[in-house]
Amino acid sequence: MLRQTVRGKRLVYLDNAATSQKPGVVIDAVTRFYTSENANIHRGVHYLSERATVAYDQARGTVARFINARSAHEVIFTKGTTEGINLVAQSYGRTFLKPGEEILITEMEHHSNIVPWQLVCEQTGAVLRAARINDAGELDTESFAELLNERTRLVALVHVSNALGTINPVKHLIGLAHARGIPVLLDAAQSAPHLPLDVQDLDCDFLAFSGHKVLGPTGVGVLYGREALLERMPPYQGGGDMIAAVTLEHSTWAPLPAKFEAGTPMIAQVIGLGVALDYVGQVGLQAITAWEHQLLTYATERLAGIEGVRFIGTAKDKASVLGFTLEGVHPHDIGTWLDDSGVAIRAGHHCAQPVMRHFGVPATARASFAFYNTREEADILADSLIQVKRAFR
Amino acid sequence: MARLSSLYQDMILDHNRSPQNYGHLENANRRVEGSNPLCGDQLTLWLRMDGERIQDVAFEGSGCAISRASASLMTSAVKGKNRDEAEMLFERFRKLVTGTLEQSESETMGKLAVFSGVSEYPVRVKCASLSWHALKAALDGPDTVVSTE
Numbered sequence: 001m002l003r004q005t006v007r008g009k010r011l012v013y014l015d016n017a018a019t020s021q022k023p024g025v026v027i028d029a030v031t032r033f034y035t036s037e038n039a040n041i042h043r044g045v046h047y048l049s050e051r052a053t054v055a056y057d058q059a060r061g062t063v064a065r066f067i068n069a070r071s072a073h074e075v076i077f078t079k080g081t082t083e084g085i086n087l088v089a090q091s092y093g094r095t096f097l098k099p100g101e102e103i104l105i106t107e108m109e110h111h112s113n114i115v116p117w118q119l120v121c122e123q124t125g126a127v128l129r130a131a132r133i134n135d136a137g138e139l140d141t142e143s144f145a146e147l148l149n150e151r152t153r154l155v156a157l158v159h160v161s162n163a164l165g166t167i168n169p170v171k172h173l174i175g176l177a178h179a180r181g182i183p184v185l186l187d188a189a190q191s192a193p194h195l196p197l198d199v200q201d202l203d204c205d206f207l208a209f210s211g212h213k214v215l216g217p218t219g220v221g222v223l224y225g226r227e228a229l230l231e232r233m234p235p236y237q238g239g240g241d242m243i244a245a246v247t248l249e250h251s252t253w254a255p256l257p258a259k260f261e262a263g264t265p266m267i268a269q270v271i272g273l274g275v276a277l278d279y280v281g282q283v284g285l286q287a288i289t290a291w292e293h294q295l296l297t298y299a300t301e302r303l304a305g306i307e308g309v310r311f312i313g314t315a316k317d318k319a320s321v322l323g324f325t326l327e328g329v330h331p332h333d334i335g336t337w338l339d340d341s342g343v344a345i346r347a348g349h350h351c352a353q354p355v356m357r358h359f360g361v362p363a364t365a366r367a368s369f370a371f372y373n374t375r376e377e378a379d380i381l382a383d384s385l386i387q388v389k390r391a392f393r
Numbered sequence: 394m395a396r397l398s399s400l401y402q403d404m405i406l407d408h409n410r411s412p413q414n415y416g417h418l419e420n421a422n423r424r425v426e427g428s429n430p431l432c433g434d435q436l437t438l439w440l441r442m443d444g445e446r447i448q449d450v451a452f453e454g455s456g457c458a459i460s461r462a463s464a465s466l467m468t469s470a471v472k473g474k475n476r477d478e479a480e481m482l483f484e485r486f487r488k489l490v491t492g493t494l495e496q497s498e499s500e501t502m503g504k505l506a507v508f509s510g511v512s513e514y515p516v517r518v519k520c521a522s523l524s525w526h527a528l529k530a531a532l533d534g535p536d537t538v539v540s541t542e
Binding site: 007328329330331332333336337340347348349353356362363391392 | 396397400401406409410431432433434435455456457458459461514517520
């Protein structure tokens with residue numbers, strides 16, 4: 001994948017915040033499942049079904065270790081971060097929120113951590129509040145603390161901003177919320193690929209991430225939930241696999257985690273995700289964080305040397321996401337020109353329109369690095385950007 | 394690079410840098426907001442209609458080079474034309490940017506022919522078409538909001 005040429009040039013893949021590339025072992029695991037292990041889980045008494053069930057359940061154990069959950073049944077498989085957040089909004093929010101009560105988010109959320117709360121606010125009469133960000137793209141923690149009040153019932157917070165790269169001081173923020181007894185959901189879509197996650201150390205109550213951004217297949221994600229909360233929540237969807245007993249009048253629910261996994265799940269993808277997380281573990285998240293930080297620092301220096309480049313997101317604590325604009329050139333034109341040099345970046349509002357509004361730009365260009373990127377690729381990005389600038393002068 | 398330079402022809406870069414008919418139109422009797430929600434492009438188009446004739450037209454907005462240059466060249470192309478002529482031109486433009494225009498028709502496109510390279514970039518067809526969709530909406534009614542979605 002990464003060795004191919006596009007438009008006659010070597011591919012430089014810098015759109016990792018959108019989705020990561022997949023290691024061979026992950027692709028092999030998914031292929032092997034479909035070529036020699038495919039069966040439905042939790043039903044059949046035959047050999048293949050038993051094997052598929054074991055592999056599926058083992059992957060849950062792998063995820064639990066990856067995020068240091070107390071128990072594997074606190075790990076719910078979803079189709080991605082978005083579904084995890086929607087699950088909490090609909091199952092927890094819709095059940096427990098009353099008119100006038102508040103949900104607190106921040107101005108730097110991805111749309112997937114805004115819209116599910118807007119929907120539940122419409123359904124319950126609850127109110128959505130958002131803490132401000134400053135011009136470096138950092139969360140204004142005073143604004144956050146001020147907005148926490150006796151009406152706040154839930155905080156939903158991004159760990160690493162997809163548009164700005166900002167790493168939020170989530171442990172501190174969770175502490176502030178917990179001091180008032182308010183549970184916190186962390187959107188870990190962008191942190192899972194880059195930072196070690198430990199739900200016990202962070203002390204978050206919910207955490208959602210997507211498999212495909214952390215070397216896994218698309219169509220699978222994880223929602224971690226604190227057992228006591230998950231136990232109190234009603235099912236999100238009804239169907240097979242999530243019941244204890246069904247009559248035509250009434251059903252009772254299966255214990256965790258099956259209560260939240262109605263229907264045949266994405267078995268191959270879950271198995272692929274388990275392999276991906278093992279792979280990440282072998283590379284080592286400490287090493288990944290360190291190398292990506294070097295790449296970010298180097299790419300930032302190179303781009304800073306190009307006149308007209310403005311960085312959007314200059315937080316002190318940043319993951320390897322580089323959002324920028326180039327004076328006189330629209331981000332989409334940057335994207336198309338870089339593509340012609342084989343460089344894949346994202347251009348647009350990054351599903352974070354409130355962030356774009358804060359910075360007064362309709363869109364940005366975004367280069368996002370993974371541990372398999374190199375300094376040479378950062379050079380190609382910078383050199384290609386210089387060509388764009390010349391062309392549009 | 395050949396593919397790229399056929400998209401970003403010099404005329405497109407020039408019109409992006411200094412678009413024609415840019416700014417608020419006084420005495421307009423039609424105004425339309427157009428947007429491309431996926432990429433955030435947005436544009437306001439003003440028309441002064443004299444019966445069926447487009448007496449004057451102007452636009453403002455933010456967008457990529459393709460969408461700005463397209464709005465600039467569209468406004469120049471339809472100014473003074475009547476409604477039917479403008480709609481026919483839009484139909485031909487739509488075919489041009491999707492690569493389905495007959496050779497014989499392409500010779501009638503004038504400066505708009507610089508957008509032929511767009512047909513190689515399916516995702517940019519919306520950029521090139523936004524101002525035309527706004528024009529169509531403005532011809533159909535006085536104050537509307539249109540979107541490429």
